[in-house]
Amino acid sequence: MSLYYETADILMPAGPEAGTTTQRSSSGSLKSRIFTKKGLKSPAAQVFALATETCKWSEVLKEVIDNADLLRHERKLTPVLALLLVHDFLLSKGGITLPQSHGLRQAIERHKARLTSELTRARLRRKMASLDALRVQIKRDGDPEGRHPRWVRVNALKTDIEEQLESTFKDFERVLSIAAVTATGPSNKSIYLDDTVPGLVAVSPGIDLTKTKAYKAGQIILQDKASCFPAYLLDPHAEDGDVIDSCAAPGNKTTHLAAITHSHRPEESAPRQTIFAFERDERRAKTLEKMVKTAGSEGMTTIGLGQDFLEVDPQGPLYRNVGALLLDPSCSGSGIVGRDVTPELHLPGRPPPPGAKGAPKKKLKLPKPDGKDRKRKRDADDEAKPVLIDDDGNATVVSSEQDLQKRLQSLSSFQLTLLLHAMKFPSARKITYSTCSVHAEENEQVVVKALRSEVAREAGWRILPRAKQVRGMREWPVRGVLEASDGDQEVAEACVRAKQGDGRGVMGFFVAAFERDVVPPAPAEGESKLFASEDGPYLRDDEGMMVRDVTGMPVLKSTGRPVALPGAMHLNALEGQQGEGHEHDESSDDHDYEDESPSKASSDSEGSEGDEWGGIDDRKNEK
């Protein structure tokens, strides 16, 4: 089967029987339908490129084909085939990839003059000075990522906004809204300073920052705005002690946690917090390791390479001081921009049926490239079915609502198990739970089930109400779904959602936080009580301000004395506990980081950009 027939089949598996119409090109994401289709003879990447480009151009091409009256003159062409062939004829560098003598190619090339002049008319109707200008417009309008700003987190561990505005972004024009940063188009360079997440900026879509010095040096990290919510909402302070990122690769949130704890450190000499980052997939854990190194946070991060969080013992001495956990488990990935795009296809009008006025007298039989009747019963395996690809890269055929429900139930029960495990850490008093899913089953419903669980009730976990959240999250207007929160207004209000395509320039996302009051753990023998009670390890005055000595050092409650080189003490205390048979010891402090070139590290972290793990379906993994 030729590339054109195969692509037409993917776009319109049932055959375009309707007349002039605008329709979704079948169900399921185009990418998953193509890449999981068995028996494709043409390279899947080629079919995908032709299908997506034709969809983007279909509004213009429909006009060209209709006005050139192509389908009336060439009755062997179906509307979809006409779109695909005219696309390549007018817009592809190589033209139609069929031999010159091929009937399909001749059917188009016979109308060269008319088709070319109709394309010029279509362009002029859109007030575009050149075909290149039209290309830019089509790319921006047809590509969901083309309308999505590029979010950039300035890494506080290495630089700050001011420095970046004067260097990496010095040629960028400052704009004051998301609409302005996306409206300026890929040829312009504008920058918007986000007012929700500190240190976050958005630049115009299509700008490639991966070649910049700042990107290669880990000073800037490409991370979607919504993906910055969990670490920002968790807001780990010194008094929260150590932090766990339970499902960490590729490491966007781990490195964000590191930057936040660094910014919150009261003094250089304050106790160092450790971020334990677990990742059960070893390959992804390597990416995490590289990202942590590039971001400059390896000194404060202990990576559990290939470590399943569910096997981490909450009672283990290493985690005695863990006061905050970030849980961002695998999910359906349904909120990821560009993930499940079903492109719109504008079909040209079909000619009137034979016998009708203006129709040719003789009915022409459609030639079939394989010589077989296309009405043959399709092989069930040959049929492209919608597939759900989660952010672990697992593909599940979801040909019915029931299949989808089954998959969501299985994901949400796994997510709940992880969340309940996080709730078992004895010193924990803050947890964030997040997904890049749009489904309530993985979001509000997991939160509600967790709150009702015995684990949460016994340990005293509550939802962190909106009023107690960090400013940017408290003020974020998109909240949880009331119905999905079982009608609980406080829970719905406490949940934070991000919605793709609502003008805020974010992907689909969900995050909620839990809090509780904890009784501080009894210090181990010989261990100073660096992390502790409700308001932290430092002595505070009646107004809640830290008490400091004359040199400005915070005073510890446990000793009544100012902090003295506690970083080293703290780490030594933890190191001393390693090798006690704890599952984490192999990946602790002495990482033997392989020497990597920044570009290698960059491409790995870029591979994860979009900013959740994209698995095998991730657009960047194709590069």
Ligand SMILES: C[S@@+](CC[C@H](N)C(=O)[O-])C[C@H]1O[C@@H](n2cnc3c(N)ncnc32)[C@H](O)[C@@H]1O
């Ligand atoms: C959504 S991704 C995490 C993205 C990451 N938080 C970031 O922002 O870069 C989920 C990750 O969790 C890992 N994972 C899933 N279950 C896990 C478990 N039980 N223990 C540790 N890691 C797990 C998956 O392999 C995957 O890499």
